Amino acid sequence: MKSCWSAIATGIAWCLAWGDRREPQFEIGVLQEMRRALNSGEEVPEDVREIVDRVQELEKLEFPETLEELTELTKKYPVLWESKIGLVYGGATKIKQYVFEAAKLPDIRGASALLDRINLVDLPAFFGEPQKSVSVSQWLKESFPTLEAALVKELLVYYKGGNILAFCPAAFVDDLADAIEKRYSYETLTANSCAVGETYRLLEIRLGLLPDNIQDTFWLEKYRQANSESDRVKKELVKACFGYPQNDSEEVDIFQNRKSFNELTTRLAILFNQRRSGNNFPNRPSRRYPPMFETHPYLRRDESDRRSAIARISDLAGNPSLSESLVRKRIAGQIAKREVFQENLPAWFTNLGLDWQPTGIRIKSWVAEFEDYLNQPENSQLARDYYTIYPHPEEARSLREIGNACQGFVAYIYADGNNMGGYIQQIKTPQEYKKFSEDIFQATEKSVYKALAQHLKPHLLNNLTDPDNKQRNGCWIHPFEILAIGGDDVMLIVPADRALAIAKTIGEEFENILLRIGGYKLDKSSLIYAGHRYSPQKATPSQCKLSMSSGVLIAAEDTPIYYAENLTNQLLKSAKISGKKLKDAGYCGGTIDFLVMKSVTTISSNIESFRDEGLTLDRGAKLKLYAAPYTLHEIGGLIESVKALKKAEFPKSQLYQIRSFLERGKQTAILNYRYFRTRLKQGKAELKSEFEDAWCNAKTNPGNVAPWMYDAENKVYETIWREIIDIYDFIELEDSEPISEDLANMEIDS
Structure with a gap:
């Protein structure tokens, strides 16, 4: 070669x-x-x-x-x-304007599939x-x-x-x-x-x-x-x-x-x-006027409400009115999902008589690529673990099917590489550019596939009641959707209960794969970092020059996708800003910011304003009622802390009560937490080791300030307690029963 x-x-x-x-x-x-x-x-x-x-x-x-x-x-x-x-x-x-202009997943999937085909097949x-x-x-x-x-x-x-x-x-x-x-x-x-x-x-x-x-x-x-x-x-x-x-x-x-x-x-x-930006270039057509399709007040518009529809498709669920742009997205999505095949296109499409045809090289979905990954000999054990329940699942066709694996809740994961621009500035030759591009794409793609296979299993659809999907009850599916993998960018939709673990594994595997490829290891002088808030002595030092940050939004399956995508993008930006700050302290690994949104109206502005105005208080001392973003090591610790609370059988009503005391001040919250912990009949040791000693040690004495942590640099007290409650119902103990039906009726208590 x-x-x-x-x-x-x-x-x-x-x-x-x-x-x-x-x-x-x-x-x-x-x-x-x-x-x-x-x-x-x-x-x-x-x-x-x-x-x-x-x-x-x-x-x-x-x-x-x-x-x-x-x-x-x-x-x-x-x-x-x-x-x-x-x-x-x-x-x-x-x-994103093109992919998310339509509100429905089939159109979003088709838009992503078309761009992926152009990028990965047509242009090369x-x-x-x-x-x-x-x-x-x-x-x-x-x-x-x-x-x-x-x-x-x-x-x-x-x-x-x-x-x-x-x-x-x-x-x-x-x-x-x-x-x-x-x-x-x-x-x-x-x-x-x-x-x-x-x-x-x-x-x-x-x-x-x-x-x-x-x-x-x-x-x-x-x-x-x-x-x-x-x-x-x-x-x-x-x-x-x-x-x-x-x-x-x-x-x-x-x-x-x-x-x-x-x-x-x-x-x-x-x-x-x-x-x-629209500047003219000599000898080339102007790009100042992008493609535009005008509408008319007496013509029906398509589902995106942007263009005139060319047909109302009675053969599709909901009898949608589609413009030609949406027609192309819908058929591309169906081919990618293997609902239809290029050799036998459905009548609703062929009857339109369009000049354009989705012919040529097959539009292949990322889920099909995931299956190919598991079929490789070196991944045989991973495949056996993943296919333990059912060996031949189909692809999920809607958010409801993905949410069916977690009682109606899904998570949007948007991951992006850190320090890519700075690293590229050191590349001197086209050969190095070529190798770097291939290495990053390989690391991104394989880290996603491994994370999905490690934390998910095929899911049996049940209790679907909508007319357009109730016939799918009894089908086994891959319970996730890969919207895009491009270079160092990843967009996923997964069941809510596995989202944080998947995001953490993607970040870790991204670094591990690059280290195995070689050429991306940090100098030994840069390997020490003791700034983790969770058990820093247990943390694995940063070793890779490049890392990946993620934004994770957990929301109900019926949350508008364009709204969820906007919030997930904000979370990613927050995680990347945190990563830049931590890099100055010596941490070069990935970061994760997440938000659990149990109601669409939870946030009416942006996340930063929501946290500054609603979750930051002055009660003699400056208090932050949240601790996000987290390092990858801290996300693992957060999950372990939730498991410790569950093992201790900490009463759920008291979890919420301690949260309500956080707003009354530092001392009041500490006093009430100690009171409730003292009354526990079991699990005190686990709670002390996985929460108090792991997160809340005092800076000046051997004690702790649970449920608070003190940030000496910014002189602020912060707590993970609210976020523990947010993800409490989305974290399972090993060998436990699936999440209960009560999840769909979780208490919404601000």
Whole structure:
């Protein structure tokens, strides 16, 4: 198997051999033979041997220390200085606006499936990767007749993170960027997308952006001179561009990190934002006016209330009125969920007579990918544990079916990687970009699959009463929905009682997989962190340079999805902010923020305002009636504390009573907690070890301030008690019966 380095080198050689015109400078057969020879390690054709030698020289190029050395390079390797190669970056924008514009899960699922297919199948199919698609190839020939011949799979740098970065011959930069944007519009009608590209000298791939007059280059000597000048404004401007070195050695490293392939991708990212904002680009159609479908006051609108409906579909549950955009989402979702098949499309769709057809490579759901993961030999034990109850479950078709596994409650999990931007700033070559993208996608995907298999089991649907799903009673399902896995982003819907454990495992496995891959381990000097609020001596030190934070919202199954998604996104942002603060203290692992919402009207504003105004008090001392966000270690401790309360058979009425005393002040809450604990007939030892000693130790003496914790840095008392009560009914003891029917009628006590 070719290494990432060799694949990129082959792609660069292809572009160099093609030349800077729309027609190749050599016969296409010679180029194909060169590509085949490079991939198999054989001798390349004589006509292109010099080109291959120049690419090998580019790979081995030493970084010039002075401007004089840089100038000599341009004279020594004129081919690398004069030849140009195209680089294109693009992808979908405003993704959530497109995915969540419809309120129903089938439409959300279909929108996600369409974007995933474009990202993972259609765009790489331009390059013949992962496999040739007849429909995509035909579309490309009709729309951009000369583009397909100029593209090969070795040109791809990455495409699995929701965006695509790829090389191409210099003459096809605008064509490829236009093709990327047009494919999104052709398949989805309404999804926003953006793509930009530029041509660069081959030397710039290794040394960053260079001016036409090489003597005008801002190189290491000028960088050092600027850092030593007394002009504060100029000095800060240079540091803001290149970084803030602590010493001379670090100064060189920072400069080299900047003057690399990373500078080219930064330039494309700037152009991407400019085009997304509506700026005109020469030689390309304006993107200022995105796709828009007007409505009419006397025409029926679709279910999203945004576009005119083209039909009322009586064959679907609820007889929905669908626009063409929603039709595409609905059929894509059904194919992804294996409710229908591309070889036998349902009558409701074929009778519409649309020009567009969901043909070509199969739209594959993430649940199908999950099944493939369990079928791998190395995961046989995980598969046996997961399929213990039933070996052939179907996919869940609605939120009600997922909520059926937890008495009507589901959880939304939105996870995202931490410190990705900072890490990418250190990547110097396209080979490293390619490897990094593949590593992150692999770690994200496998961590999700393992977490789901470890904490869930197939579920038997029962007690469904709605006319559109009561016939599903007695079916076994996978009790989860994977909305998206893109790069380091994850969006899931799972049963509420397993949500925190799943989010914790995703974060842990993400780091473990990257550590096993290699190259992501922290220096030993960074491995110590004692800032966990829960039993810091039991915590495993952070070891990975990258981590993942999650927002988790537990809500009723009938909570509007757009509302739940908004709150989950707020929780994720809160978790990531907490992660940045903890990183300064030495903790580089993941964080989780969660909220249990038993009523849709619980929060009328945003979560931050809700906590500041409703859960933060001044009773002589500043009191926070919550402790979120948590580290992964703390989430595990929170779950153990709930289990300790259950083992102690702490009366539920007293749980709520202690919560009510929290608002009366620190001393009152401590006194009442001690009174109730003293009256317990059993479980005192577990409660003391898993709650008091684990969370609530005093800072200045051997005692504790249960149910409070003291944050000395911010001079505030906080407590996990409210959150313990929130998740109490969602945590089971080992070998216990399933959550009782009372869960659906939980007490709502603010």
